[in-house]
Amino acid sequence: MKFNRLRVSLKTKNLLGSMQTRTGLTPNIIARFALCMSIKERSVPNIDAYDDAGSEFAPAVLFGEHEPLYLALMINRLKNDRLDPELYLHKMTRAHLNRGVGALSPRINDLSDFYELVKEERDV
Numbered sequence: 001m002k003f004n005r006l007r008v009s010l011k012t013k014n015l016l017g018s019m020q021t022r023t024g025l026t027p028n029i030i031a032r033f034a035l036c037m038s039i040k041e042r043s044v045p046n047i048d049a050y051d052d053a054g055s056e057f058a059p060a061v062l063f064g065e066h067e068p069l070y071l072a073l074m075i076n077r078l079k080n081d082r083l084d085p086e087l088y089l090h091k092m093t094r095a096h097l098n099r100g101v102g103a104l105s106p107r108i109n110d111l112s113d114f115y116e117l118v119k120e121e122r123d124v
Contacts, residue, residue: 011051015045015101021116025111033104047092
């Protein structure tokens, strides 16, 4: 099982661009953190809540050398949600990514905000 290319919503694309401007971080770094934030949430994101008019990410770019780790996180989350990874890996990864970016964006005004969030998550 592997990730496919992921196309985010237009809103997510715009939010990633805005956070990149505010922090200097690349969209893939921001997206990785956002994905983890969403995976950590108890609720299941709605796969139909997001359009596909935004940017497309290749798995190698989005996850880099850590792709196997993100794949394991997603498979674990899908199993916890009682969803078949073969059927839902792509759809739910996309939904988690979009939801996570939406949740992260209002919390990030500059790089120091991102740094503080990372510190908070490490201390949990």
